Structures are given as structure tokens and as C-alpha cells.
Amino acid sequence: MIYTKKLLNKKAIGEKLRQAMLDNHTTYEELAYNLELNSPRVIYDWVNGIKLPSLENLINICLMFNNKVEDFIVLL
DSSP states (O other), X not given: OOOOOOOBOHHHHHHHHHHHXXXXXXXXXXXXXXXXXXXXXXXXXXXXXXXXXOHHHHHHXXXXXXXXXXXXXXXX
């Protein structure tokens, strides 16, 4: 059996996060505060598809915005 490794689409996941923040009227600063981050800088990286949130942060984001983790996962 040949398997082709799948990759997460950082850009699409970032767009879903951005939209969830807009829908819930949440700022980068508020999200950083709720996730107990030192700075909102990493959230900019998530939204712009540069980095992905940790699994723990992703779960908490989904809980905050009343989404399922599966709703945020996008494969290339």
C-alpha cells in the first residue's frame, strides 16, 4: 500500500481563525489574554498562515468560539 502524507493548510486554518474572531468580535489582544499568551504576536502568525496554534490552544479556541476542532482542520 502506498500512502501519501497529508499536510495541514496553514493559510486556510488561519483564515478560519480570522473569521471566527470576526464573527465573535474578538480582538487579537483578547484572544491572547484568554489563551494566557504573553503577546498577541503569535496570533498574527496563526491568522497569516505562518504558524499553527498548538493542539491545546486550538482546543481552547474552539471552546471559546463554540466550534469543533474538525471545523478548523484543512488539509492540502
